[in-house]
Amino acid sequence: MTQGKTGTELAEPPKKPVTVSINGNAYRADEGECLLTVAERVKIPIPHFCFEQSLEPYGACRLCMVGVVHHGKTVMETACTLRAKEGLTVLTDTPDIVKYRTILFELYLAEAPKSAVVKEMAARYGVTKTRFLRRVDTGDPLGGACILCGLCVRVCNEIMGAGAINFINRGPYTVVNTPFTEPSRDCYGCGACAAVCPTHAVSLEDRGGERILHSWSETKVPLSQCVSCGKYFAPAALEKSVLSRIEPPLRDDLEGLCPACRAKKLAKKEILAATGGDPGDA
Amino acid sequence: MTGVFDRAAGEVAGQKKILPGKPRIAVGLATCGIAVGGEKVYERLQEIIKKTGVDISLAKTGCIGYCREEPLVNITIPGKPLVILHKVTEEDAEGIVEAVKKGTVPYKKALCRVPSWDHVTGTVITYGNGFDEIPLYADIPFFKHQKKVILRNAGFINPEDIDEYLAVGGYAAAEQALTRMDSETIISEVEKSGLRGRGGAGFPTGMKWRITRDAPGAAKYIICNADEGDPGAYMNRNEMESDPHMLIEGMIIGAYAIGAKEGLIYIRAEYPLAIRRLVHAIGEARALGLLGKDIIGAGFDFDIRIATGAGAFVCGESTALVASIEGRTGRPHPRPPRLTDPGGGLWGIPSDLNNVETWCNIPVIIRNGSGWYAKIGAEKNAGTKVFSLVGKVDRVGLVEVPLGTSLNTIVCDIGNGGAQGKKVKAVQTGGPSGGCIPVRLFDTPVNYESLNAVGSIMGSGGIVVMDEDTDMVDIARYFINFATGESCGKCVPCREGLRHTLILLNRLIARKGTAKDLETLALLADTIKNTSLCGLGQSAPNPVLTTLAYFREEYDALVKP
Structure with missing residues (x-):
């Protein structure tokens, strides 16, 4: 734990290769690598909902619990928060894990009865029924498919920096939505929330010149129209935010163009440069 | 170097307040005393004393812990023992002043007398003799099995007057630590004392200090967890309301040993009087040079700030507590990183978090030595512990006993068994995270390991x-x-699992449950305990698991055959 005084000045040290054991087989991994990533790479299935490579491990869905064998004792830990180190020995299907995972899947089936993803994943682990009372909420903007893994909240806050949605209430009353369930002024309309949602619960649609985020209090964001072809192609606020991070010559080239027209324009420019200004057969 | 702090001067001034050379009437005014009318008694006494012009000193004290007998009033007549009056009402005020004027006390209202009181840290206050008809403090069953170390000053001194704390040996430990001890000596004293965290988990305090001190980086924080949220638990509240300087002194010593310049007290907003008294005490300590720059002239800077919680039980969990102080939602994250790790503490700085009562143990350990402290209590469970003895017990109150004392002693000898002569069936220790222990296991010694072995926990000290x-x-x-x-x-296990546990219990109580529901209940409780992210979820099913283990017949009786 103690670092040398020059520790912070050094470049990131090369990753040390280590051997970890999963279900009795040895695998190579980098020291400190997330065990869930290692298992995914070597195609050992460990169920999970709340894990995403680009975000810090969150440890909330509890499905990725594995048994860590240490001095003959097996302790359960979440694979997403486990770090690879030499000699790490884990088991993914101990009787305890199977027992608890079954109950967790049943809880998810009751919490998000409308989610096909949850049903499919649970079925893969032999759970097709739940003994718990199913949640019924006909007005749920997430269509009865949200399992509160928090990925949408984290991606909106930590990666997009928008902070348009967050958790509301606590305990079993927790929901995700915009503040005061009013249309958000902070939302870029980027749709990252929908992209990361493991249960495809987030509903949004592009209608005319607007993107409507049905799940987030019907937040509406204007879309930019391509100056060349007239197609709506991206949320205006997102376009502005992205363009602000690009250097002027390129920015001026790209501004107002949809991806297809952008490609055309850039290609044309390259060809013009290569052929010395003669468009030729291009 | 000479600092502004002059302990001797404060000590003399304080002794003149405790023994003013004229009668003193002190009303127990912690939240509990106020709730049953203590403030009205105080105001009435004030009015009468003012009106009659009699030369009596009127003061406020904290609470001695005998909740059932409140409001409590102490009377000190020069040369006579301190007399504790109980169940005092406004109507009694006139009689009290009349009696005191004649150099006596209203015998009918007297609970007990205290000829002298040992404030443990080297000071014994001798009041005097007489009033032999009134029972001695040590003969009162509620008090006689107790050992007051943490509550040594509670109910005797004015918590809003630093002089009175100085008069009973206060800040002598801080002075000793800062002027004559180094970090290593202090930490090793705390380690040798055997003190373990009083928040419930029982982690060795000295080791936690050492880990924080040795963590990388020069900056460190110390934090006091005063987010006491268990239903029926109020040990920390009384400790802060009755003797706030004891906590501050403990934190000064800890900060010096760990190398922290800043300390925070995270206290629940539901404790307004404790907050007010702490703010006042911190101000007094600053004025005397005990907080701020160059404390006690020892060249050490340290100050304490207060952060209030917004009413969430989970914020007593260390990572949620830190999130709450930082202004984020109080949600725990998986450990590691622990608070003591770089990046894991407050604002990412390695932090030492201890419960109120843990900090309160520090001055007496430094003052009397680790050897003295280690002799109190039991093997691997040194020291005393304060418990709030509540529920259907005859003598409700705050009880301090050496660790290892049996539940029997606490509930039957001190608490006198069930209220209104009813038979005691069980106790719940450790609040919502604890378990129910049946009367047949009452010979269980109250220590961290034995309570765990019967499926409960020590917790912060609530006994219902x-x-x-x-x-x-x-x-x-x-x-x-x-x-x-x-x-x-x-x-999910905590959020959804507990909700379904509640649904199942409701169904059983409505007599609509089946044997299958009972099976599901047990399996679900087991799952929540073993798969939840933080301590709240991991311990929340304990009340179900222990009642299932010890009172299965009550569940079976609810199930349709």
Whole structure:
């Protein structure tokens, strides 16, 4: 734990290769690598909902619990928060894990009865029924498919920096939505929330010149129209935010163009440069 | 170097307040005393003294812990023992002043007399002799099995006057630590004392200090966890309301040993009087050079700030507590990183978090030595522990006993068994995270390991007594309902599992449950315990698991055959 005084000045040290054991087989991994990533790479299935490579491990869905064998004792830990180190020995299907995972899947089936993803994943682990009372909420903007893994909240806050949605209430009353369930002024309309949602619960649609985020209090964001072809192609606020991070010559080239027209324009420019200004057969 | 702090001067001034050379009437005014009318008694006494112009000193004190007998009033007549009056009302005020004027006390209202009181840290206050008809403090059953170390000053000194704390040996330990000890000596004293965390988990305090001190980086924080949220638990509240300087002194010593320049007290907003008294005490300590720059002239800078919670039980969990101080939602994250790790503490700085009572143990350890302290209590469970003895028990109150004392002594000898002569059936220790222990296991010594072995926990020290009329399934439902409402909602076993536990319990109590439901209940409770992210979820099913283990017949009786 103690670092040398020059520790912070050094470049990131090369990753040390280590051997970890999963279900009795040895695998190579980098020291400190997330065990869930290692298992995914070597195609050992460990169920999970709340894990995403680009975000810090969150440890909330509890499905990725594995048994860590240490001095003959097996302790359960979440694979997403486990770090690879030499000699790490884990088991993914101990009787305890199977027992608890079954109950967790049943809880998810009751919490998000409308989610096909949850049903499919649970079925893969032999759970097709739940003994718990199913949640019924006909007005749920997430269509009865949200399992509160928090990925949408984290991606909106930590990666997009928008902070348009967050958790509301606590305990079993927790929901995700915009503040005061009013249309958000902070939302870029980027749709990252929908992209990361493991249960495809987030509903949004592009209608005319607007993107409507049905799940987030019907937040509406204007879309930019391509100056060349007239197609709506991206949320205006997102376009502005992205363009602000690009250097002027390129920015001026790209501004107002949809991806297809952008490609055309850039290609044309390259060809013009290569052929010395003669468009030729291009 | 000479600092502004002059302990001797404060000590003399304080002694003149405790023994003013004229009669002193002191009203117990912690929240509990105020709730049963103590403030009205105080105001009435003030009015009478002012009107009659009699030369009596009127003061406020904290609470000695005998809740059932409140409001409590102390009378000190020069040369006579201190007399504690009980169940005092406004109507009694006139009689009290009349008696005191004549150099006596109203015998009918007297609970006990205290000829002298040992404030443990080297000071014994001798009041005097006489009033032999009034029983001695040590003969009162509620008091005689107790050992007052943490509560040594509670109910005797004015918590709003630093001079009175100085008069009973206060800040002598801080002075000793800062001027004559180094970090290593202090930490090794705390380690040798055997003190373990009083928040419930029982982690060795000295080791936690050492880990924080040795963590990388020069900056460190110390934090006091005053987010006491267990239903029926109020040890920390009384410790802060009755003797706030003891906590501050403990934190000064800890900060010096760990190398922290800043300390925070995270206290629940539901404790307004404790907050007010702490703010006042911190101000007094600053004025005397005990907080701020160059404390006690020892060249050490340290100050304390107060952060208030917004009413969430889960914020007593260390990572949620830090999130709450930082202004984020109080949701726990998986450990490591722990608070003591770089990046894991407050604002990412390695931090030492201790419970109020843990900090309160520090001055006496430094003052009397680790050897003295280690002799109190039991093997691997040194020291005393304060418990709030509540529920259906005859003598409700705050009880301090050496660790290792049996539940029997606490509930039957000190508490005198069930209220109104009813038979005691069980106790719940450790609040919603604890378990119910049946009367047949009352010879269990109260220490960290033995309570765990019977399925409960020490917790912060709440003991709720249940009598023969108590429905144990309903008790389990009460605690599960509490935990469900206090779950942060982050992980599924706690958020959804507790909700379904509550649904199952409600179904059973409505006599609509089946044997299958009972099976599901046990399996679900087991799952929540073993798969939840933080301590709240991991311990929340304990009331169900222990009542299932010890009172299974009550569950079976609810199930249709």
